[in-house]
Amino acid sequence: MSTKTARVLVLVCSTRPGALGPAVGTWLIETITPRAGELDVELVPMAIGDLDLPFLDEEEHPSSGLYAHEHTRRWSALVDAADGFIVVTPEYNYGMPATLKNALDYLGREWAWKPIGFVSYGNTSAGTRAVQHAKQVVTTLRLVPLGRTVAIRIGDAVEDGRIRPSATLAGAAVGVLDELVRVAHALRPMREGARPGLPPGPLPGSYLRRLTPDDAPEVTVVQRCCWVDEALANDTLDIPALHESPEQMGEWLATWHAMGLWRDGRLLGMVRARRVDTDWHVGRLGVVPDLRGRGLGRWLLRTAEAAADPSCRRLVLHTGVHSRQNIALYQGEGYRSEPHTGDDGTTRLTKAITPPAVA
Numbered sequence: 001m002s003t004k005t006a007r008v009l010v011l012v013c014s015t016r017p018g019a020l021g022p023a024v025g026t027w028l029i030e031t032i033t034p035r036a037g038e039l040d041v042e043l044v045p046m047a048i049g050d051l052d053l054p055f056l057d058e059e060e061h062p063s064s065g066l067y068a069h070e071h072t073r074r075w076s077a078l079v080d081a082a083d084g085f086i087v088v089t090p091e092y093n094y095g096m097p098a099t100l101k102n103a104l105d106y107l108g109r110e111w112a113w114k115p116i117g118f119v120s121y122g123n124t125s126a127g128t129r130a131v132q133h134a135k136q137v138v139t140t141l142r143l144v145p146l147g148r149t150v151a152i153r154i155g156d157a158v159e160d161g162r163i164r165p166s167a168t169l170a171g172a173a174v175g176v177l178d179e180l181v182r183v184a185h186a187l188r189p190m191r192e193g194a195r196p197g198l199p200p201g202p203l204p205g206s207y208l209r210r211l212t213p214d215d216a217p218e219v220t221v222v223q224r225c226c227w228v229d230e231a232l233a234n235d236t237l238d239i240p241a242l243h244e245s246p247e248q249m250g251e252w253l254a255t256w257h258a259m260g261l262w263r264d265g266r267l268l269g270m271v272r273a274r275r276v277d278t279d280w281h282v283g284r285l286g287v288v289p290d291l292r293g294r295g296l297g298r299w300l301l302r303t304a305e306a307a308a309d310p311s312c313r314r315l316v317l318h319t320g321v322h323s324r325q326n327i328a329l330y331q332g333e334g335y336r337s338e339p340h341t342g343d344d345g346t347t348r349l350t351k352a353i354t355p356p357a358v359a
């Protein structure tokens with residue numbers, strides 16, 4: 001599971017003067033803040049009334065992402081930046097309040113593949129009918145409603161306009177946050193795969209994404225397993241990819257043009273490149289063992305070549321002198337081995353970059 005921070009929007013939905021909603025929201029934030037700290041969660045409390053959203057006034061369908069109004073763009077940015085939501089909702093006439101339905105209707109892809117938890121309150125049903133109503137709507141938006149819930153019966157739980165301290169309710173609230181964070185992490189690959197503008201990879205469902213220092217844990221695993229073959233072929237363990245710490249990887253991931261091929265949250269292969277004078281150095285080309293022989297390495301190599309700085313005149317690669325399979329791949333792609341062998345047991349291969357023909 002990813003350990004990256006999650007941002008959770010806590011949305012208080014009632015807007016009536018004197019509404020109970022803000023008190024429920026305050027209780028919820030106070031109750032779950034310690035757990036949020038332990039889980040590395042950023043809680044973002046928000047009152048729906050503060051969004052100044054009129055009844056949906058956008059001309060285009062939300063799926064277009066074309067927003068004419070500043071209030072929509074602001075709301076879109078807030079939802080887009082969140083990894084999950086906790087909705088604090090009353091029950092109005094056996095359903096969710098119109099404010100919540102309106103706020104949901106405004107947007108489309110920003111909601112997709114994010115968990116949504118509910119803290120409901122009401123009279124006889126403790127707001128549970130509002131939650132059932134909302135669940136039916138949110139799934140259309142690809143929001144994923146949680147099973148864990150907090151349902152507050154006003155007559156039992158509210159005293160002087162505040163939620164009376166209750167270990168049962170507090171436990172339920174923490175339970176919602178726990179489940180929300182687990183689901184948010186589990187859905188992260190779905191969110192990433194749905195992000196607009198990511199180039200598709202050669203396998204169905206795969207895509208290419210620039211690697212960042214946040215990816216160091218996944219890069220560590222791929223490097224450790226991929227370069228074992230290099231160690232065997234060259235009879236040496238003196239290979240940087242086998243020894244680098246995640247911190248060291250984080251450093252080069254911040255400076256190199258490093259690309260990862262991903263599918264369903266798994267890093268399938270990687271390559272890195274950078275300019276050195278007028279050369280474009282390509283390296284750390286690796287593909288996970290179970291997906292070799294499917295052209296992924298070749299595809300990644302070509303991707304790295306295509307990213308070459310326009311001022312570069314030559315592509316340069318290094319590999320172990322005995323890495324026969326790598327050398328065959330590179331030669332098949334037009335690289336020539338240089339006669340010189342490095343002190344570190346590597347050999348260098350180069351290929352001229354042909355400048356594009358001028359029309």
Ligand SMILES: Cc1cc2nc3c(=O)[nH]c(=O)nc-3n(C[C@H](O)[C@H](O)[C@H](O)COP(=O)(O)O)c2cc1C
Pocket residue numbers: 014015016018019020021022090091092093094095121122123124125126127154
């Ligand atoms: C328009 C309206 C409709 C309501 N309908 C229900 C209902 O269907 N079920 C229920 O349990 N309580 C219902 N109530 C009572 C609310 O649960 C209670 O007033 C609660 O405090 C409303 O939340 P708010 O104060 O945050 O607006 C309704 C209240 C209002 C104002």
